[in-house]
Amino acid sequence: MTEPKADALAKPLPGALAPAPDYFKKGDQRGLEDTVQSDINIPRLALAQALSPQVTEGDPNRIEGLKVGDLFNSVTGQIYGREVFVQVLRKMPKRAMEFYPIEDGGGVKDPNVPLGDPRLLWNNKATNRKDQKPKATLFRDFIVVILPSREMISLSFKSSGLPVATTLWGLVTMRNRPVFAGCYRITTGVELDPKPHQIYKVENADWVSEADAVAGEAMFEAVQAIKFEQIERKAEREPGDDPDFPGPGADAAEM
DSSP states (O other): OOOOOTTTTTSOOTTOOOOOOTTSOTTOOTTOTTOOGGGOOBOBEEEOOTTOGGGSTTOTTOOTTOOTTOEEETTTOOEEETEEEEEEEEEOOOEEEEEOOGGGTOOEEESOOOTTOGGGOSSOTTTTOSSOOOSEEEEEEEEEEEETTTEEEEEEEEGGGHHHHHHHHHHHHHTOSOGGGEEEEEEEEEEOSSSOEEEEEEEEEEEOOHHHHHHHHHHHHHHTTOOGGGBOOTTSSOTTOOTTOOOOOTTSOOO
16 A cells, blocks of 8 residues: 655645634534535536646636646645545546537536436447547546545546546445545546546555544535535536547446
């Protein structure tokens, strides 16, 4: 098992929120009584590609200091670099979406593609073509927290990231302990086929600390009510994605 660096889980990430001071009573949530699920927008752990708006000079969405291959928070713009450690809280059900082509302006065409839909198939039998790409995109989503700062964030995998999602869930299940028991190292790299693009990599790091186990158990219960609509989704398909990847369709094995 790969051990995390000694200081990797000890220092807060730059810009991360520090633990609440002792002078705020634990459990005091006055003013939050009317909060409902739709009020919450969970950010994604995004990966900067060569053509991502966040790294494009002159783009209004550009994040100063972000480099190709960096991981960043899709809502706050916080840059994590090429490595983060996470604790898994939940694996979301599969979902699929259809997008308009990037060259036509992009955007979501169908946000709720059924998992058995032919649009998810490579070499679509309905059209009897052997080279047809899937028209829709399959997603695998996880709700995790970044350690040690305990920021809740989503991991959203598609295309060439789908095998990474399978690897992550395999590592989780092989521990034979609660889903929140493990710490996992997420890094980035480059894949050249079918064209150069940045990819996620995942590996075991360690067991979480006792304090993170207690916090993880409490958050585990809380995230069971989270719905897809609460995950930040506006940039799920951007220039630089790898739409040519012939990834598994809706008939892929369940995770």
